[in-house]
Amino acid sequence: MTETQDTNSAIRRHLDKTGIAISALCAVHCVLTIIIVSGLGVGGQFFFSEEIHRYALVVALIIAAVGIGWGALMHRRREPFVIAMMGLSFMGGALASPHGTQEAILTIIGVALVSLGHLLNLRAHK
Numbered sequence: 001m002t003e004t005q006d007t008n009s010a011i012r013r014h015l016d017k018t019g020i021a022i023s024a025l026c027a028v029h030c031v032l033t034i035i036i037v038s039g040l041g042v043g044g045q046f047f048f049s050e051e052i053h054r055y056a057l058v059v060a061l062i063i064a065a066v067g068i069g070w071g072a073l074m075h076r077r078r079e080p081f082v083i084a085m086m087g088l089s090f091m092g093g094a095l096a097s098p099h100g101t102q103e104a105i106l107t108i109i110g111v112a113l114v115s116l117g118h119l120l121n122l123r124a125h126k
Contacts, residue, residue: 015067019118023111030104057091071121084117
């Protein structure tokens, strides 16, 4: 393997690991938002802000497109890409839902699928 291939592989792994971490943070955000806002009645304006969700989806799209798309081109497996895109579709659907439990469920399903796509992408390189 050349030095360029090693560097590219390291970048892909870093993108996949970042995608998994961001997905986990998103799931935690969803659960904590419901608990904090419904239990304490505080922070709804910040935690339910549509801008946060839109920006998060854009970041997830970029990381998944580059990391998983690049991986799919290298290892020729479509499962990571298909699963991640399905997850991103759930996340997009969550943006169209009213704030609350339904949105959180769609988002958590979405981030779980995106994380699975990144994980499969990492495994496909081994």
